[in-house]
Amino acid sequence: MSGRTHIRACPERTCVGCRERAAKGDLLRIAVIEEACVPDPRGTLPGRGAYLHPAQVCLDLAVRRRAFSRAFRGRGPLDTTALGRYIEQVAQQATP
Numbered sequence: 540m541s542g543r544t545h546i547r548a549c550p551e552r553t554c555v556g557c558r559e560r561a562a563k564g565d566l567l568r569i570a571v572i573e574e575a576c577v578p579d580p581r582g583t584l585p586g587r588g589a590y591l592h593p594a595q596v597c598l599d600l601a602v603r604r605r606a607f608s609r610a611f612r613g614r615g616p617l618d619t620t621a622l623g624r625y626i627e628q629v630a631q632q633a634t635p
């Protein structure tokens with residue numbers, strides 16, 4: 540049997556904001572620590588992760604749809620302050 544041509548070098552994830560699929564490397568991993576969403580750009584934090592484009596629009600969408608609570612299985616209202624601040628910084632670096 541040699542039918543295994545699955546390339547696993549570029550895993551895809553779905554952005555919890557806009558729901559579009561993107562390469563894992565283009566999305567920001569988000570973990571939850573003590574009722575707060577925290578950015579996990581290195582993917583080192585334990586537990587479940589959600590993936591989001593590091594963009595304000597996607598964060599807004601995710602917050603509006605309570606996508607984080609869903610992604611993290613009914614963990615109460617989650618604080619996204621730290622996450623918002625992180626994305627703000629990333630956005631600033633990205634704009635020339």
Ligand SMILES: [Zn+2]
Nearest residue numbers: 554557592597
């Ligand atoms: Zn997105």
